[in-house]
Amino acid sequence: MQLFTLVVGLSLATALWSGVQAVNAEARASYDAAAETLGEGQFAQITSPTGEIAQNDYVRLRRAGWLVSPLVQGRLDGVLVIGLDPLTSPNGMGGPDLGEDGFAIETFMDGAVFGQQATLDRFTAENVTEIVFPNVATGLLLTDIGTAQRLLGREDIIDRLIVAPDQPITQQPLQDVAPNLALREPQSGSDVARLTDSFHLNLTAFGLLSFAVGIFIVHGAIGLAFEQRRPMIRTLRALGFPLRRLMILIAAELLMISLISGAIGVGLGYVVAAALLPDVAATLTGLYGASVSGTLQLRPEWWLSGLAIAVGGTGLASAASLWKLSRMPLLTSAQPRAWGMQAVAARYWQAGLAAGLLLVALVLGVVGGGLIAGFAMLATLLVGAALALPVILDRVLAVGAKRAKSVMAQWFWADTRQQLPGLSLALMALLLAMAANVGVSTMVSSFRMTFTGFLDQRLASEFYVYANDADQAERLAAYLEPRVDQVLPIQFTTQDVKGMPSDIYGPAPHSTYRDNWVFLQSTPDAWAQIETAQGAAINEQLARRMEIEIGDEITLAGKAFPVLGIYGDYGNPIGQVIVTETAFATLFPDVRPERFGLRMDPADVPALAQNLRDAFGLAEDNMVDQAGIKAFSLAVFDRTFTVTGALNVLTLAVAGFAILMSLLTLATMRLPQLAPVWAQGVTRARLGHLEVIRAVLLALLTAALALPLGLALAWTLLAVVNVEAFGWRLPMFLFPLDYIRLAAFAVAAAVLAALWPARKLGRTKPAELLKVFSNER
Amino acid sequence: MLLRVTDLVKTYPAPDGILPILQGINMTLEKGETLALTGESGSGKSTLLHLVGGLDQPDSGSVELEGQDIGGLDDAGRAAVRRDKVGVVFQQFNLIPSLSVAANIEFQARLSGRENAEWTQDLAARMGLSDQLSKYPEQLSGGQQQRVAIARTLAARPTLILADEPTGNLDEATADTVLELMLSLAAETEAAMLMVTHSERLAARMSRRMHLRSGRIA
Numbered sequence: 001m002q003l004f005t006l007v008v009g010l011s012l013a014t015a016l017w018s019g020v021q022a023v024n025a026e027a028r029a030s031y032d033a034a035a036e037t038l039g040e041g042q043f044a045q046i047t048s049p050t051g052e053i054a055q056n057d058y059v060r061l062r063r064a065g066w067l068v069s070p071l072v073q074g075r076l077d078g079v080l081v082i083g084l085d086p087l088t089s090p091n092g093m094g095g096p097d098l099g100e101d102g103f104a105i106e107t108f109m110d111g112a113v114f115g116q117q118a119t120l121d122r123f124t125a126e127n128v129t130e131i132v133f134p135n136v137a138t139g140l141l142l143t144d145i146g147t148a149q150r151l152l153g154r155e156d157i158i159d160r161l162i163v164a165p166d167q168p169i170t171q172q173p174l175q176d177v178a179p180n181l182a183l184r185e186p187q188s189g190s191d192v193a194r195l196t197d198s199f200h201l202n203l204t205a206f207g208l209l210s211f212a213v214g215i216f217i218v219h220g221a222i223g224l225a226f227e228q229r230r231p232m233i234r235t236l237r238a239l240g241f242p243l244r245r246l247m248i249l250i251a252a253e254l255l256m257i258s259l260i261s262g263a264i265g266v267g268l269g270y271v272v273a274a275a276l277l278p279d280v281a282a283t284l285t286g287l288y289g290a291s292v293s294g295t296l297q298l299r300p301e302w303w304l305s306g307l308a309i310a311v312g313g314t315g316l317a318s319a320a321s322l323w324k325l326s327r328m329p330l331l332t333s334a335q336p337r338a339w340g341m342q343a344v345a346a347r348y349w350q351a352g353l354a355a356g357l358l359l360v361a362l363v364l365g366v367v368g369g370g371l372i373a374g375f376a377m378l379a380t381l382l383v384g385a386a387l388a389l390p391v392i393l394d395r396v397l398a399v400g401a402k403r404a405k406s407v408m409a410q411w412f413w414a415d416t417r418q419q420l421p422g423l424s425l426a427l428m429a430l431l432l433a434m435a436a437n438v439g440v441s442t443m444v445s446s447f448r449m450t451f452t453g454f455l456d457q458r459l460a461s462e463f464y465v466y467a468n469d470a471d472q473a474e475r476l477a478a479y480l481e482p483r484v485d486q487v488l489p490i491q492f493t494t495q496d497v498k499g500m501p502s503d504i505y506g507p508a509p510h511s512t513y514r515d516n517w518v519f520l521q522s523t524p525d526a527w528a529q530i531e532t533a534q535g536a537a538i539n540e541q542l543a544r545r546m547e548i549e550i551g552d553e554i555t556l557a558g559k560a561f562p563v564l565g566i567y568g569d570y571g572n573p574i575g576q577v578i579v580t581e582t583a584f585a586t587l588f589p590d591v592r593p594e595r596f597g598l599r600m601d602p603a604d605v606p607a608l609a610q611n612l613r614d615a616f617g618l619a620e621d622n623m624v625d626q627a628g629i630k631a632f633s634l635a636v637f638d639r640t641f642t643v644t645g646a647l648n649v650l651t652l653a654v655a656g657f658a659i660l661m662s663l664l665t666l667a668t669m670r671l672p673q674l675a676p677v678w679a680q681g682v683t684r685a686r687l688g689h690l691e692v693i694r695a696v697l698l699a700l701l702t703a704a705l706a707l708p709l710g711l712a713l714a715w716t717l718l719a720v721v722n723v724e725a726f727g728w729r730l731p732m733f734l735f736p737l738d739y740i741r742l743a744a745f746a747v748a749a750a751v752l753a754a755l756w757p758a759r760k761l762g763r764t765k766p767a768e769l770l771k772v773f774s775n776e777r
Numbered sequence: 778m779l780l781r782v783t784d785l786v787k788t789y790p791a792p793d794g795i796l797p798i799l800q801g802i803n804m805t806l807e808k809g810e811t812l813a814l815t816g817e818s819g820s821g822k823s824t825l826l827h828l829v830g831g832l833d834q835p836d837s838g839s840v841e842l843e844g845q846d847i848g849g850l851d852d853a854g855r856a857a858v859r860r861d862k863v864g865v866v867f868q869q870f871n872l873i874p875s876l877s878v879a880a881n882i883e884f885q886a887r888l889s890g891r892e893n894a895e896w897t898q899d900l901a902a903r904m905g906l907s908d909q910l911s912k913y914p915e916q917l918s919g920g921q922q923q924r925v926a927i928a929r930t931l932a933a934r935p936t937l938i939l940a941d942e943p944t945g946n947l948d949e950a951t952a953d954t955v956l957e958l959m960l961s962l963a964a965e966t967e968a969a970m971l972m973v974t975h976s977e978r979l980a981a982r983m984s985r986r987m988h989l990r991s992g993r994i995a
Contacts, residue, residue, distance in 0.1 A: 681856045
């Protein structure tokens with residue numbers, strides 16, 4: 001039974017951990033492949049504040065000695081089309097290595113597009129040679145720059161210039177050749193990777209918690225196995241078997257079991273990851289525009305880490321038992337003392353340690369700063385609460401026993417209290433699993449609510465139109481003016497604000513912004529002052545990262561603006577500044593709006609879209625319907641919940657398994673406690689029923705403690721970790737119905753776990769019970 | 778007649794077939810009578826005690842307690858017999874470890890609805906347990922635990938006391954004291970007592986004795 005518990009517990013723990021790691025590794029590999037293709041991370045880039053570089057600027061730079069290569073990109077049929085110049089692109093840029101991969105460079109330059117089969121299937125452009133090439137990142141198509149410009153309708157336009165790492169020393173400074181362009185150093189990690197970090201952090205945290213829950217099972221199983229072996233170990237030692245050799249043999253046995261369990265766990269993890277990956281891929285694509293392969297590869301980084309964590313976890317779980325074994329006096333009692341009444345002194349120590357850890361968590365929450373302090377707070381909070389659980393339950397059960405009226409109730413409370421040491425590890429696992437569920441679901445749901453409100457703010461206009469160029473934008477504005485309630489030009493540029501890359505927006509004064517954009521902090525009447533060019537509003541990320549407060553000044557194109565408002569801007573990795581339209585036009589006279597938000601009757605949107613298609617030939621990508629994008633975003637969120645929900649269920653299932661194993665183990669060990677009660681006139685069936693009620697009671701009490709712990713966890717994630725990791729703080733909302741459902745789920749898991757041992761007890765043959773009393777037969 | 782055992786047979790499965798434990802036992806016990814059950818290890822003494830106390834079911838034959846055949850009762854019926862009519866004292870004491878001494882003494886009496894605080898206190902005092910009532914079994918010596926087990930049995934005022942080597946774990950002097958208490962209290966409550974023992978000395982203190990050999994009355 002112990003071996004089974006150990007192997008299953010460790011396999012499940014490893015499965016959840018390596019499953020999540022496999023998903024993360026697959027997603028990161030996809031980002032890295034995309035970043036490599038785009039030249040991010042390896043090469044410096046030259047960009048323009050307007051987002052487009054003229055062909056002439058490129059030619060001037062080449063003549064001035066700059067070894068740069070042009071790149072254009074754009075979406076077509078939902079596929080990212082990348083155009084490169086194979087003759088000038090530096091070595092190491094992603095995509096087919098034309099020489100080595102067996103393709104002549106002419107094939108590339110003749111207009112063929114390279115991509116994965118799944119990507120090519122979505123691509124509907126005609127008169128293009130398609131070549132299946134698995135090495136290109138998921139969701140990307142690679143082609144010659146001329147072909148890309150033609151396909152995207154962007155002739156003579158370049159998005160970026162990739163700068164070769166080795167440049168001639170004779171080159172002229174960029175400011176002299178093209179003062180309108182900016183040099184950006186290689187990014188460490190792609191934008192997408194940074195943007196999705198929060199999502200992966202959540203998954204990793206869940207994987208780690210699942211693993212912790214599994215390790216509780218392993219710890220319990222190893223502890224019990226050692227307890228049961230005490231007589232045998234004492235006998236061996238008494239016969240002269242060296243302690244050192246005994247320890248080595250036990251450690252080798254554990255290593256073998258952990259490797260076998262780890263291998264099973266990695267296999268199960270592959271199944272978990274394969275099941276989760278399609279939803280994760282859909283979520284990441286929908287939420288962040290990140291393309292992730294929907295198929296899983298056996299990557300060494302996750303299966304090796306799965307094996308390593310299985311071995312490490314077993315070592316951690318067995319360290320205390322091995323230490324105790326090494327210190328056990330030869331003549332100590334050989335009677336297994338497992339699951340006995342816990343020593344009062346040990347309980348006090350545990351209570352003291354728990355109180356100390358919770359105090360540290362509190363202090364870190366109040367005065368701590370930084371991501372490490374945030375994680376330290378999470379760790380001390382969870383470990384402290386887990387240690388406090390048996391102590392708190394013991395006190396609650398003692399009060400219950402004291403207040404019980406009937407003799408069976410009195411025995412039930414007292415007996416439940418006596419079972420606590422044996423069940424405490426499983427209950428700690430349940431506490432952590434439930435707290436993680438409450439915490440993460442509160443965070444995700446709060447994020448959902450905030451995001452919905454955020455979409456309302458940002459997508460206040462009923463319809464959005466993107467022009468293909470500035471000239472078309474002017475004609476579009478003139479066309480739209482009489483046909484809608486209000487045309488809101490969207491113009492922006494990018495520059496560093498106090499050292500942080502930021503987008504500067506210049507919206508026109510309108511109630512759309514005043515009514516929908518809610519400030520987290522602001523001066524009184526901030527909008528009125530911003531609209532009269534007396535100041536600026538900035539996003540939370542910029543405020544927190546650069547420690548800018550209300551009233552501080554920021555400089556935009558040489559002009560100082562006081563910060564009058566700070567607004568939430570969830571999911572954006574860079575800074576953002578809002579100044580009014582007139583101020584923007586003064587600061588950036590060359591930037592002209594190419595996007596428009598349209599306030600209009602939503603019912604008129606389809607007709608207007610058709611008119612725009614007819615009059616301007618606008619593609620679907622150039623028009624965004626507010627209702628459609630909101631529905632899409634919420635659908636993406638619901639898929640996110642599918643992933644979170646699946647992990648919730650798996651973690652709880654592991655905790656349920658822990659309870660089942662503990663109850664089954666206890667059932668065989670506690671016959672001596674139950675037999676006298678049975679002998680005095682209580683039926684086996686009633687004892688069995690009471691076992692189920694006991695499991696329900698303990699699950700409910702654990703749930704009652706898991707709720708405040710989970711909320712504290714959610715608060716820490718939202719108000720500490722999120723702020724430190726990503727620069728924004730999400731408001732916290734409560735979801736009582738979700739918590740009630742979770743408690744019901746935990747109770748159901750406990751009942752399911754208790755049913756088998758209870759049924760077993762109810763059917764125990766009298767002869768088995770009588771063995772407790774018999775000295776002979 | 779308090780107890781009548783007729784043609785009682787009990788076997789247990791064994792690796793090499795069926796192991797006969799009791800092979801047609803017939804016996805009776807009157808109210809207030811004390812009977813010592815002796816025999817070698819494996820002769821079936823404890824098994825007979827368990828069948829008489831409704832703790833196990835015979836393969837055949839009958840056990841009538843106050844005219845009721847308890848062998849034919851279902852699990853709940855046999856539990857009621859144990860609760861209301863029988864008190865068992867085991868060699869290993871088998872107290873309930875999660876309950877205090879006081880709660881252990883009261884347990885069966887409260888289960889059967891016959892609790893009497895005055896009687897319980899009197900029992901505890903006569904057993905020398907008045908100062909130990911708030912303690913837990915693990916805090917008591919073996920002799921003290923056995924006295925708690927006896928007090929628990931007598932507190933419920935059973936009509937039949939079954940004792941399986943009740944002094945087997947005690948030294949001679951303590952064993953004598955414990956048995957003396959049991960006998961006097963049984964007499965006071967007019968309970969009959971069936972005691973399994975290996976000790977000739979203790980068997981001699983009972984009103985009657987019966988010797989078992991290989992599952993039969995010798």
